[in-house]
Amino acid sequence: MITPLQPTHNLKDSIEQRRAARSFSPAPIPEEILQEIWRLGVRSPSGFNLQPWRFVVVKEQANKERLRACAFDQRQVTEAPVVLICCGDRRVNQTDYIESVIKLGKDAGAINDAFADIMRSSIPSLFKNPPCFDSIEVWTNRHTMLAVAHLMIVAKSFGVDSCPMEGFVSTQVKEAFNIPPEVDVCCLLPMGYAAEPFKLYGGRFPIEQVFYSESFG
Ligand SMILES: Cc1cc2nc3c(=O)[nH]c(=O)nc-3n(C[C@H](O)[C@H](O)[C@H](O)COP(=O)(O)O)c2cc1C
Helix, strand or coil: CCCCCCCCCHHHHHHHHHCCCEEEECCCCCHCCCHHHHHHHCCCHHHHCCCCCCEECCCCCCHHHHHHHCCCCHHHHCCCCEEEEEEHHHHHHHHHHHHHHHHHHCCCCCHHHHHHHHHHHHHHHHHHHHCCCCCCCHHHHHHHHHHHHHHHHHHHHHEEEEECCCCCCCCHHHCCCCCCCCCEEEEEEEEEEEEECCCCCCCCHHHHHCCCCCCCC
C-alpha cells in the first residue's frame, strides 16, 4: 500500500511559521512534495468553480535569471529552486471554457443539467455587469491570490518556504515568458528552503482594529 505524503507541520504551525523568505538554499524541493503542494494549493475555492489561476513553474537557472531581471533584481528569484509566475486568466468568460467547467462538474457528479444552464447564463452576465468588482482583472486577481495563499500554507506544512512578490514589471514578465495578453501576472512566488533567518516578525494589527462587529468601523 502506498502511504500518502504527510505534512510535517500542522495547520496552526504552518500559518504561524510561514514567513516571507528573502534568501533560499539551493536544496531542491522533492518532486513528490511539489506535486502535492500543487494538488492541495488548487483546492482553493473560486466563483462558479472557474479556477482562473495559471502557474508557470520556473526551475531553469537561465529562466530564473531572466525573471530576476524583471523583478528589480531581487535575489530570492534566482536563489529559490522553484519560482511560480502566478497568473490570472481573463478568458474564463469564454463559452468553451465555461463548458469545460460544466463538464468537470458533471463528470464529478456535482452539476446537473439545470445548474449547467444557470452557469451558461449567469457567468457571462456576471462579467458583463459585475455586481461586486470593477473589472474581470480584479476578479481573476482575487481568485489567483486565494490560490497563492493556499499554496504558501500548504508549502509550509511540508517545510517549504516561499516569498510572495509584487516587485516585478508585469509587461516584462509577460514578454519574457510568453504570457498571452488576456492573462495577468498577479505575483511571483519563489519557493524552497530559507537559507537565512527570517526578518524579525513585523507584527499584525490587533484583532479589534481589523474585525468590526455588525457594521464597518
Ligand atoms: C502581494 C504581496 C507582494 C509582496 N511583494 C514582495 C516583494 O516584491 N519582495 C519582498 O521581498 N517581499 C514581498 N512581500 C512580502 C511582504 O513584505 C511580507 O509578506 C510582509 O512584510 C509580512 O511578512 P511575513 O510574510 O514574513 O509575515 C509581498 C507580500 C505580498 C502578500
